[in-house]
Amino acid sequence: MGGSEITVFQAVTMSIALVGAVLGIINTWFAYDRERLKLRVVPVYAQPVGAMNPSINFGINITNMIAFPITVSEVGVLYDGNPGRGAITLPIIIDGGEFPRRLEPRSSFSVYADITTQSPDLFSLVRCAYAKTDCGSLVEGESPALEDIKMLASQVNKDSR
Numbered sequence: 001m002g003g004s005e006i007t008v009f010q011a012v013t014m015s016i017a018l019v020g021a022v023l024g025i026i027n028t029w030f031a032y033d034r035e036r037l038k039l040r041v042v043p044v045y046a047q048p049v050g051a052m053n054p055s056i057n058f059g060i061n062i063t064n065m066i067a068f069p070i071t072v073s074e075v076g077v078l079y080d081g082n083p084g085r086g087a088i089t090l091p092i093i094i095d096g097g098e099f100p101r102r103l104e105p106r107s108s109f110s111v112y113a114d115i116t117t118q119s120p121d122l123f124s125l126v127r128c129a130y131a132k133t134d135c136g137s138l139v140e141g142e143s144p145a146l147e148d149i150k151m152l153a154s155q156v157n158k159d160s161r
Contacts, residue, residue, distance in 0.1 A: 038065035041141030043077075043129035045149055046112050055114040056092055058149060060129045060141075062101075063108035073100040074132040075111050078140065079125045086126070088113045100134065115149070124154035 006014075040063040048056045060075050076087035091099055091111035101109050115123055126149075128140045 034067060036066070037070065037133065037135075037137050037139065039063065039070070039072075039131055039133075039139040040065055040108075041129055041131045041139050043141060043143050043146040043149075044110075045145040052094075053092060053112075055116070056112045058115040059110050059112040060088075060131070061108060061110045062103070062131045064103035064105060067105050069102055069104050071100050071102045071134040072109075072131050073134050074130075076130060077123075077126045078128050078130055079122070080127045082125070085130065085132075086118075086122070115153075124150055126150055126153075 040061075042061045042063075044059045044061055046056045046059040048054050062072055062075065064070055074085075074087050075091060076085050078085055088111060091113060093099055093101075093109065093111055095109065097109060099111070103109065126146065128142045129146065130138055130140050132138045
């Protein structure tokens with residue numbers, strides 16, 4: 001027998017070491033992923049029903065998807081070809097909560113606005129909705145509803161010419 005053969009003991013030791021290395025990598029990835037900011041930002045078309053403010057026609061749903069609380073300090077829309085932000089400065093919050101809003105883990109809230117006060121020219125250039133946190137992170141979100149609202153705004157724009 002030559003010295004290049006592997007014994008059963010060495011094979012078991014190597015297998016355990018390999019499993020430990022893989023589990024260490026997976027654990028590192030989960031620890032890294034747990035600390036990342038994860039917000040779900042979804043623009044919606046709002047249709048007021050009942051005793052709601054009839055001017056509400058656009059909303060943004062924000063959900064905290066991480067295990068620690070965050071504070072959302074600004075919401076609005078971003079435009080194509082324009083580095084500026086279209087912030088909703090006085091959002092309508094149906095649940096009566098305050099803004100800026102502290103979001104606990106796995107909680108959400110919605111802000112609403114009247115987009116008819118904005119130029120249809122400008123709203124047809126909207127690229128996505130966004131939410132900005134107190135730490136300065138900006139998270140973007142899109143939805144089919146936003147595309148429909150943009151299409152309506154561009155039709156209003158064409159009709160007004």
